Amino acid sequence: MPVWLREHSWRQTLTAVYLxxxxxxxxxxxxxxxxxxxxxxxxxxxxxxxxxxxxPIDDTNSTAKIGNGNIFxxxxxxxxxxxxxxxxxxxxxxxxxxxxxxxxxxAQEKAKEETEAKKITKQEHKKYALEATMKLEEAERKxxxxxxxxxxxxxxxxxxFWKNQQKDADKYKSIQKKGxxxxxxxxxxxxxxxxxxxxxxxxxxxxxxxxxxxxxxHGSCNIFSQxxxxxxxxxxxxxATIKVNFTPRVFPTALRESRxxxxxxxxxxxxxxxxxxxxxxxxxxxxxxEEKNPDWLxxxxxxxxxxxxxxxxxxxxxLAVRLNDKLPLLYLxxxxxxxxxRNLHKAVEDSSKALELLTPHxxxxxxxxxxxxxxxxxxxxxxxxxxxxxxDYEAALKIDPKNKNxxxxxxxxxxxxxxxxxxx
Amino acid sequence: xxxxxAPERPQVVSHVQQALNYTVxxxxxxxxxxxxxxxxxxxxxxxxxxxxxxxxxxLELLREIEKPKPIxxxxxxxxxxxxxxxxxxxxxxxxxIWNLEAPEIPVYSVKGHKEIINSIDGVGGLGIGEGAPEIVxxxxxxxxxxxxxxxxxxxxxxxxxxxxxxxxxCWTVAFxxxxxxxxxxxxxxxDNGDIKLFDLKTMSLRWETNIKNGVCSVEFDRKDINMxxxxxxxxxxxxxxFDMRTQHPTKGFASVSExxxxxxxxQVRHLPQNRDIFMTSGGSGSLHLWKYEYPARRSKEDxxxxxxxxAGSVSLLQNVTLSTQPISSLDWSPDKxxxxxxxxxxxxxxxxxxxxxxxx
Numbered sequence: 001m002p003v004w005l006r007e008h009s010w011r012q013t014l015t016a017v018y019l020x021x022x023x024x025x026x027x028x029x030x031x032x033x034x035x036x037x038x039x040x041x042x043x044x045x046x047x048x049x050x051x052x053x054x055x056p057i058d059d060t061n062s063t064a065k066i067g068n069g070n071i072f073x074x075x076x077x078x079x080x081x082x083x084x085x086x087x088x089x090x091x092x093x094x095x096x097x098x099x100x101x102x103x104x105x106x107a108q109e110k111a112k113e114e115t116e117a118k119k120i121t122k123q124e125h126k127k128y129a130l131e132a133t134m135k136l137e138e139a140e141r142k143x144x145x146x147x148x149x150x151x152x153x154x155x156x157x158x159x160x161f162w163k164n165q166q167k168d169a170d171k172y173k174s175i176q177k178k179g180x181x182x183x184x185x186x187x188x189x190x191x192x193x194x195x196x197x198x199x200x201x202x203x204x205x206x207x208x209x210x211x212x213x214x215x216x217x218h219g220s221c222n223i224f225s226q227x228x229x230x231x232x233x234x235x236x237x238x239x240a241t242i243k244v245n246f247t248p249r250v251f252p253t254a255l256r257e258s259r260x261x262x263x264x265x266x267x268x269x270x271x272x273x274x275x276x277x278x279x280x281x282x283x284x285x286x287x288x289x290e291e292k293n294p295d296w297l298x299x300x301x302x303x304x305x306x307x308x309x310x311x312x313x314x315x316x317x318x319l320a321v322r323l324n325d326k327l328p329l330l331y332l333x334x335x336x337x338x339x340x341x342r343n344l345h346k347a348v349e350d351s352s353k354a355l356e357l358l359t360p361h362x363x364x365x366x367x368x369x370x371x372x373x374x375x376x377x378x379x380x381x382x383x384x385x386x387x388x389x390x391x392d393y394e395a396a397l398k399i400d401p402k403n404k405n406x407x408x409x410x411x412x413x414x415x416x417x418x419x420x421x422x423x424x
Numbered sequence: 425x426x427x428x429x430a431p432e433r434p435q436v437v438s439h440v441q442q443a444l445n446y447t448v449x450x451x452x453x454x455x456x457x458x459x460x461x462x463x464x465x466x467x468x469x470x471x472x473x474x475x476x477x478x479x480x481x482x483l484e485l486l487r488e489i490e491k492p493k494p495i496x497x498x499x500x501x502x503x504x505x506x507x508x509x510x511x512x513x514x515x516x517x518x519x520x521i522w523n524l525e526a527p528e529i530p531v532y533s534v535k536g537h538k539e540i541i542n543s544i545d546g547v548g549g550l551g552i553g554e555g556a557p558e559i560v561x562x563x564x565x566x567x568x569x570x571x572x573x574x575x576x577x578x579x580x581x582x583x584x585x586x587x588x589x590x591x592x593x594c595w596t597v598a599f600x601x602x603x604x605x606x607x608x609x610x611x612x613x614x615d616n617g618d619i620k621l622f623d624l625k626t627m628s629l630r631w632e633t634n635i636k637n638g639v640c641s642v643e644f645d646r647k648d649i650n651m652x653x654x655x656x657x658x659x660x661x662x663x664x665x666f667d668m669r670t671q672h673p674t675k676g677f678a679s680v681s682e683x684x685x686x687x688x689x690x691q692v693r694h695l696p697q698n699r700d701i702f703m704t705s706g707g708s709g710s711l712h713l714w715k716y717e718y719p720a721r722r723s724k725e726d727x728x729x730x731x732x733x734x735a736g737s738v739s740l741l742q743n744v745t746l747s748t749q750p751i752s753s754l755d756w757s758p759d760k761x762x763x764x765x766x767x768x769x770x771x772x773x774x775x776x777x778x779x780x781x782x783x784x
Binding site: 160170233234235238242243245247249254255256258260 | 435437439456457480481548555556557558566570575579581582583584585586589590591592593605615616617622627628629634659660759760762763
């Protein structure tokens with residue numbers, strides 16, 4: 001049940017009502033105040049104050065001041081008249097209810113209208129701003145275009161002027177040339193007394209590709225002047241060849257920096273593939289067919305291991321590895337041989353290689369991995385590298401936690417480590 | 425698109441654009457004129473040479489010549505100004521020199537290479553430099569051959585792989601150091617990143633290096649002076665500028681390199697009127713204009729007292745994207761500063777004007 005705030009005090013003038021509401025310690029914010037034309041409510045849970053006003057007020061202009069534990073309302077009356085009381089007297093429950101709802105509805109509508117109005121003004125502002133920026137940009141663009149046009153026109157004029165200059169210059173030159181030739185022709189004419197072919201020199205007009213006249217003396221005169229010129233040029237060079245070496249490049253395509261990495265990778269892979277094929281070819285021609293099969297060699301190796309011929313087994317495995325170096329079991333078994341032969345470092349190497357090849361870790365190769373770890377661990381321990389050995393044993397345990405032997409061995413190693421630590 | 429530049433930076437203005445109906449591999453200005461040549465390959469597998477003249481804001485087609493094999497590259501470098509013969513290399517390995525007024529029969533023709541001639545350069549003509557006019561061609565068969573138009577059928581110099589060596593494609597060649605009648609140097613770039621400098625006076629390999637990416641284009645800043653700078657562009661958007669004045673016995677030439685963009689830099693061309701400005705064209709259809717700044721001292725002594733060069737720095741003046749396809753060829757007009765033509769694989773040739781080069 002809300003706690004009603006009833007100790008309000010009010011006074012009025014003809015146009016306004018002043019209402020003071022003490023808050024009893026509660027703190028008010030503008031959200032707690034709800035006001036419409038005839039209904040005023042202050043709700044600060046659990047406190048509640050509401051009033052159905054005697055007459056309508058102008059709720060947009062009315063104000064509320066919150067401060068000092070007090071809300072001070074200034075309500076402007078719609079019709080200037082003196083009120084008998086602040087609230088409507090004799091308000092029945094239904095009327096109250098109805099007025100309340102009405103008030104709420106009205107307030108909602110008002111709020112809606114306000115937001116709509118706001119939206120519209122916002123849009124209009126946006127449009128205006130957009131148009132203004134567009135205008136500015138247009139102006140800028142036009143300015144640049146005009147600059148460019150001016151440049152272009154200026155340059156076009158210069159170009160035309162230059163062209164005309166060229167034409168005139170050429171004309172002048174051709175006239176000059178004819179003058180010169182004329183002078184050359186004179187002595188020729190004197191020499192070739194009766195053989196004067198032409199006296200009239202046709203106008204060459206604006207031909208630009210030189211004096212390619214083929215008429216009579218002109219031709220000979222031209223060649224005459226040409227010969228003089230040729231004598232000034234040095235003779236053609238004596239022919240020679242320069243041998244060239246190129247920076248080596250495997251690919252026929254052009255070299256690009258961005259492709260170098262790819263190309264290196266490709267070459268690397270090619271080299272590896274070739275290596276394997278090559279190793280097939282070298283001494284294996286004298287082996288029998290079955291001996292070229294890595295699996296057959298593996299079986300042979302296994303048999304020899306079982307019989308105790310560790311060296312022979314190692315040989316078989318070596319050959320198999322040369323044929324196909326991607327089979328982990330070969331390394332695994334060879335590691336076992338090395339262990340027996342007490343080639344501990346080699347055993348470590350081979351088990352490591354086997355483990356490398358046994359990625360990804362799937363249930364299928366659990367067995368193999370287990371063996372690899374155990375063998376490597378053993379080799380480490382025999383080399384007295386107990387911590388590394390322990391690591392491998394623990395890895396083995398992880399794969400197969402139920403193996404008692406491995407557990408026992410791991411325990412033993414732990415003891416050994418503790419002993420060495422205590423003693424050192 | 426081009427950067428919104430401060431008004432002092434050079435602007436690259438597209439003056440004319442011409443759509444073609446063939447693939448254009450090379451475009452060249454005809455010296456002393458407002459004409460340009462486009463060389464390429466038509467869809468039916470024949471070679472096309474088109475001669476255009478610049479008229480105001482458009483290009484007028486003056487002449488179209490069709491040849492049996494597609495044409496890859498051409499140069500005017502080895503002809504005199506009066507003759508202006510065009511030397512071309514085609515897809516079949518033929519070197520031809522044409523008189524454009526009478527193009528039915530070539531003035532000089534030789535089947536120089538077994539495979540496509542990728543690049544051609546000429547020196548000794550156009551009133552530039554001294555010495556015999558010569559043409560160098562570089563081909564996919566790995567050889568670089570120097571030809572003299574007065575000597576038929578055999579090259580005057582042949583740079584070929586050693587017997588038994590597998591060949592690398594030669595992608596670009598350039599002449600340089602032709603400052604007197606005897607001196608001449610050929611620089612060749614290969615697809616495995618090799619750059620080799622051949623000295624034609626001593627007929628030997630003068631220098632070689634490898635820039636780790638296939639070399640698309642090499643050019644000396646001037647052919648007819650004591651070799652000063654060499655720009656080599658490559659795949660992967662990199663180019664190197666070598667200072668060629670000081671050669672160290674082991675370290676070779678000093679260089680500075682710049683990575684301009686992610687795509688191949690197809691061509692580099694120096695401005696004929698200012699040898700420190702050059703333009704690179706890229707596989708993304710963009711053009712970059714660069715300026716080389718010399719260091720305070722161009723050479724210094726190393727620990728053993730040998731002279732070694734000091735490379736300067738390169739700064740970007742402007743860049744512009746004109747096309748979505750690579751711009752494979754570029755040529756500055758030797759007569760008008762800032763006028764250049766470029767051909768791209770989107771079958772358009774564009775005439776551009778670079779402004780404000782005087783202020784650099």
